[in-house]
Amino acid sequence: MVNPGAIYVCGATAVGKTSHALALARELAGEIVNGDAYQLFRGIETISAAPSEEEKAAAPHHLFGVLEPGEDCNAGRYAEMAGEVISGITSRGKTAIVVGGSGLYLKFLTHGASPLPKGDKALREEMEKRPLEDLLAELEKLDPVEAAQVDRCNPRYVSRALEICLLTGEKASELRDSWEEKTRSLEASLNGVWLIREREELHRRIGIRTRQMLDEGAIGEVAKLDGISGTWEKAIGVKEIRRLLAGEISREECEELIVFATRQYAKRQETWFRREKWLKRVEL
């Protein structure tokens, strides 16, 4: 499951991962592998801040724009795709440079998937209609340990826990434990960096990039994909641009809202990567 040959380049959005990875690729004659949940999709290159054509020409790039906007993706599927690509690169004697900011996706790649079942769309839709207390009560019956451990305020986590129990007939808490046990020793063989910038500087870069995105086609991307639903819709900026297109907010308000959401995302990414102790910190 682990890919010891690969080098991971992680960090918050707009920190400068792409250019850092390109420099690394040149140095090592390496190949870039996307580690970003939304850059997987075709048609949202601008809004997902995917590398430009020029950047992609500078080194071999993999897993950018490989999914149709109508498709759904998840961490397990990503890790499978990326694992194959990395093996291919390694077998050619090259270095894979995985660059991205999607913590959970990367974690699946570096630590492997737990033995838990993947999400079940129909079951989720059904659970979404039930009140949280109801889901908690059922989880309580099937797996009291998990019911005590989960974030009981977060409907996503509660329903996921219940989903695992219903799908496997086993206890989610026990399945999770076995995975954590197995992955504990993997980190010694991992190689990666966490790119860091001061908050103020990161915010400045987010502001600049958001303005560019809106100037350079993000609005058109969202307009063009109107009516197509899927994972892509949850990208930051989509709901804001939809409000702009609907005339609910001005261009300035739209930009401001995207900046806010992006900053908050960057903070969540930092919180995630801070816990990944195997990453070497690199201040930019």
Next chain:
RNA sequence: GGCCCAAUAGCUCAGUUGGUAGAGCAGCGGAUUGAAAAUCCGCGUGUCCCUGGUUCGAAUCCGGGUUGGGCCA
């Protein structure tokens, strides 16, 4: 120049009949193995514009001022 209205957290604003203040947003911190750019949790001392006064007690009532806005000249 005269009259009227506003002034409270970084921003937009609440604040009941006087008992020294609280929402949303922003910001900050955190959780997070199959929706993750998702989802969720925690964090609010601020000259209540200034200044006199009334009162046991004023963001709240009264006078004067300052700033902004509106109306009339």
